[in-house]
Each structure stands twice: as C-alpha cells, then as structure tokens.
Amino acid sequence: MGALGLIERDDTHREVVGAAARQLSSDIPALATRLLARIRATCPSSARLVSEDEQFESVRLGLTYGLATIPEPGPERRELSQAARTGRRRAAQGVPLDELVKAYHLSVQLVWDEMVKTVREESPGRLDLLMRSSMHIWAGIERQADAAAEGYRQAQAEQRRFQDERARMLLGRLLEADEPAPELVDAVRDALGLEEDGGYAVAVTRYTRAARGGLFRHPETLDGSRVVWSPGADGDLAVISVRGEDVHRISKALEAELEGPIGLSPKVRGLASLGFARRLAETALAGRRPDDRGVIALDEHLVRSFVLSAPDLAELLRRQVMSGVLALPEHEASALLDTLACWLEVGSTTEAARRLYCHRNTVLNRLRRLEQVTSRKLDEPRDVVLLALALDAVRIG
Known part of the structure; x- marks a missing residue:
C-alpha cells in the first residue's frame, strides 16, 4: 500500500530521498505491520470484510513497490498496477471506496513520518532537502490512490453489468413460468427490488422498423410507475408497477413513449402472477386489427381477445x-x-x-x-x- 512516486528533482534531492527509502525498505514487514494496524483501527469495514493475512500481503506489496520507485522509478509502474488490483479486489469484497482511499493516505503519512525520522537521525543537515521533496512524495501517493479508485470503479461497473444481466435472466424466467417456484420469485424480488405482493401489469412490444434501427427507447418510469424491461425475441417485455387500480393511465403513458403495437395486460397481484400477466398481454397483442398501432389493453378488448383465443x-x-x-x-x-x-x-x-x-x-x-x-x-x-x-x-x- 503506498508507492511514493517519482522524485523529479536534482541529484542531491534524489540521493537524500532515495537513501531514506532504501533504509525503510530494509524492514518492510515491520513497517507493513504498523501500517496494517492503523488501517484496521480506522477503517472498520476493511477490518470486517478483508482477512488480516490478505490485507497484510496487500500492504507489504504496496510498500515494496512504492518505496522501490523512489531511487529507481523504472517504466513498469508496478505500484500503480498493484493499486489497481487492490482497488478491484476491495470493490468485490464490498469495502467502501472512501476506506480504500483512506488506507493510501495512512500509508503516505506513516512512510513520510518514517522518512523524516530517518533523515533527522542519519543526516540532520539534509532534512530541508527532504522537506522540499514532500509535494512530490505526496503526489505519488495521490497517483496510487487514483489508480486504486479507478480499479475500484471499473470492478463496480462490471459487477453492476453482471447483476443487471442476472436480474434480466431471472425476470425472463419468471415471465415464462406458469407456476413459478417460490425460490425464483424470491430471487427476482431481491435482484430487482420489487415488492413480492405489489400490483403489476405486463406490456408486450413489437419492434417497428425504426426501433430495430436503434431508436427503441426503454423508459424506466411511466407516469410515475417504475418499469423493468426484459428482452424478447420479437420485442421486449415491460413489467410495470401499478399504483391503485387504474391501468388506463399506463396505457396512455405507453402510447406517449413508444411506438406500437403494444399488448397490455390487466393489473395482477404479486410477482408470482407475472407469467399469467404476460400471457394476457400476448393475448391482447394477438387480437389487434391491422390498423391498430398503439396500445391494445386487454381490459378494453376483452370480448375480442376472448374470441381470438378460441x-x-x-x-x-x-x-x-x-x-x-x-x-x-x-x-x-x-x-x-x-x-x-x-x-x-x-x-x-x-x-x-x-x-x-x-x-x-x-x-x-x-x-x-x-x-x-x-x-x-x-x-x-x-x-x-x-x-x-x-x-x-x-x-x-
């Protein structure tokens, strides 16, 4: 934890800072133990979510790579790669980003204090040269903190994409199920944050030529109601949270947002009824006349849909x-x-x-x-x- 960056100063400055860095590098395990104690004392989530052995190894590698860049910067920037790996790992473990960044700040504080102590003891006359290099040392840690944060954000984005894909897959299975297993209902509820006993309507779309060309939009709300989309072969399906009993306003909102034709189910109760609602929406859509272009709500075309189904x-x-x-x-x-x-x-x-x-x-x-x-x-x-x-x-x- 804690590479200290390049010191782009004259040879005297480089010599002073490099000597102090080499002195600290001679006993990395002891320095890592002290830094780990500070991190685990001030970052409670890290202490709870990351094992002590794993965190010690991360701190040890960070200090090793970071201190090595001071006398011999090199082109590899291993300290930045290590920071990015640490950031990705902490994101996967659920450690808050602010604690990740704080750990790097604790690292530079400890290393800076130790460098000042070393120079004061070994070459007190050169302490002012070290002080003049402080901004470069602190800039190095900021670069590492940035690399760790970027790795963290990238990992989070990948997690969200995975979670979204999983949620869509689960919702698709639920929409196809006649009698869904309770485990599937629970999984959809948890993955999408939907109420298990809430009121829902299902809309079945059919893509127009313009939509197939990339103009199809997926609104996340309709008239204040949340919409969750599931991909289909010929068109996407929308699960709409319905407040109250009126689906008519949902029909009007759909027509304002999307090109038809669209089949809309009546309101059903509970996630376990989504498969039933999807079949009703398909029935409504199948009953459209050639000149129907908007929303075909089953509630408004019950007789036609009843006839068509038999x-x-x-x-x-x-x-x-x-x-x-x-x-x-x-x-x-x-x-x-x-x-x-x-x-x-x-x-x-x-x-x-x-x-x-x-x-x-x-x-x-x-x-x-x-x-x-x-x-x-x-x-x-x-x-x-x-x-x-x-x-x-x-x-x-």
Missing part, C-alpha cells in the same frame, strides 16, 4: 348466430353490424344515432331487423353476450 368457438358463433346476417347483401349486413357495434359501445339508441349520423328510428329499425335475422333479443342479457361475441368473431374472421 378460434373454433369463434367460427361456431359466426355460423350459429350471424349466418343469417352474413347471407344478406353486403351493404345491408354492414349496416346491421355497424349499428350493433355502436349500440353495444354506447348502450343508447339516441347516442348511437348521433354517432352514426342517422335518425334514431333508423337505429331502432336496424336493431329490430338484426333481432329478426339472428333470432336473438337485445333485451335478453344472454343473447346480448352472444351477439357481442359473434360480432367480434365476424370482424376478426
């Missing part, structure tokens, strides 16, 4: 409920289906007439004609459900 039943509905309508001339069939769709959406013949730009009696006549052709009654709840399902079956088909 194509055989959808065909049965088309044949049993809508065969009469489909046998009519195309313009008449389209008018009946459009009127039914509008009436189902607004629940009012008056409002349907306003939206369809026709008289209310026209709407009533079309609905009666629909009842006649399908043999279903719009005042019968069961028949209304069947007509709604059959309508989407026709439009999807």
Whole structure:
C-alpha cells in the first residue's frame, strides 16, 4: 500500500530521498505491520470484510513497490498496477471506496513520518532537502490512490453489468413460468427490488422498423410507475408497477413513449402472477386489427381477445348466430353490424344515432331487423353476450 512516486528533482534531492527509502525498505514487514494496524483501527469495514493475512500481503506489496520507485522509478509502474488490483479486489469484497482511499493516505503519512525520522537521525543537515521533496512524495501517493479508485470503479461497473444481466435472466424466467417456484420469485424480488405482493401489469412490444434501427427507447418510469424491461425475441417485455387500480393511465403513458403495437395486460397481484400477466398481454397483442398501432389493453378488448383465443368457438358463433346476417347483401349486413357495434359501445339508441349520423328510428329499425335475422333479443342479457361475441368473431374472421 503506498508507492511514493517519482522524485523529479536534482541529484542531491534524489540521493537524500532515495537513501531514506532504501533504509525503510530494509524492514518492510515491520513497517507493513504498523501500517496494517492503523488501517484496521480506522477503517472498520476493511477490518470486517478483508482477512488480516490478505490485507497484510496487500500492504507489504504496496510498500515494496512504492518505496522501490523512489531511487529507481523504472517504466513498469508496478505500484500503480498493484493499486489497481487492490482497488478491484476491495470493490468485490464490498469495502467502501472512501476506506480504500483512506488506507493510501495512512500509508503516505506513516512512510513520510518514517522518512523524516530517518533523515533527522542519519543526516540532520539534509532534512530541508527532504522537506522540499514532500509535494512530490505526496503526489505519488495521490497517483496510487487514483489508480486504486479507478480499479475500484471499473470492478463496480462490471459487477453492476453482471447483476443487471442476472436480474434480466431471472425476470425472463419468471415471465415464462406458469407456476413459478417460490425460490425464483424470491430471487427476482431481491435482484430487482420489487415488492413480492405489489400490483403489476405486463406490456408486450413489437419492434417497428425504426426501433430495430436503434431508436427503441426503454423508459424506466411511466407516469410515475417504475418499469423493468426484459428482452424478447420479437420485442421486449415491460413489467410495470401499478399504483391503485387504474391501468388506463399506463396505457396512455405507453402510447406517449413508444411506438406500437403494444399488448397490455390487466393489473395482477404479486410477482408470482407475472407469467399469467404476460400471457394476457400476448393475448391482447394477438387480437389487434391491422390498423391498430398503439396500445391494445386487454381490459378494453376483452370480448375480442376472448374470441381470438378460441378460434373454433369463434367460427361456431359466426355460423350459429350471424349466418343469417352474413347471407344478406353486403351493404345491408354492414349496416346491421355497424349499428350493433355502436349500440353495444354506447348502450343508447339516441347516442348511437348521433354517432352514426342517422335518425334514431333508423337505429331502432336496424336493431329490430338484426333481432329478426339472428333470432336473438337485445333485451335478453344472454343473447346480448352472444351477439357481442359473434360480432367480434365476424370482424376478426
């Protein structure tokens, strides 16, 4: 711990400082023992996280390389390489960066005190020459502290990349699981800091051409809600923390941030339900029409998604409920289906007439004609459900 850098002074200065450095180098183990005691007394995390034997060896090598650079600087700068290795190691052990740097400062304080003591005892008349070299000696330790800190930061960045990759892998496994093991749920919770029983929605994206070209953005928040992304083959998946019960605002925020199409699940409870939510989001996305470009929220397209998830039943509905309508001339069939769709959406013949730009009696006549052709009654709840399902079956088909 503690290389002391190059002394770029005249020969007299170099001789004085070099002689003191060689004197200290003659008993490195004793110097390392004293320095180690100071470090472990003032750096509690280091003392707790690093074994005494390992820390002693690190201190011994640092002093050995550091003191050797004073009389013979050399091009290798082994003291800087040793500092960088120490920094990487301490990052892996979880030692705080400020304690790492403090250890180097303790090193130069001890070595400087010992050099002053040595020169005062051996050549007191040259003490002023040593004092004039103090800035160079302290600059040397700063270079080492910088090298150790840089190694520390590089190791931390590598750790974060590894942790991020591991978290994404775990989240991907959870999103694919039908009944995830409790251990997997716990691992995702700990890796990503998500609430195990929180409310979540899952969004499934499909890349556009622009997104494939590198313009796809991954927002970390949506309307104040945290978003965690997981890579997919055709598009990425987003796990969104949902506050309250309203997913509609999440849908609007997604449309503002990303190009569609995007399938959005309803809110589910708990991390263990993310696989279920992912399947619901896929169902919503699979039910999109060719002209759908934004977010397809399953909550807003339940009937369409229900029909799409059972194509055989959808065909049965088309044949049993809508065969009469489909046998009519195309313009008449389209008018009946459009009127039914509008009436189902607004629940009012008056409002349907306003939206369809026709008289209310026209709407009533079309609905009666629909009842006649399908043999279903719009005042019968069961028949209304069947007509709604059959309508989407026709439009999807």
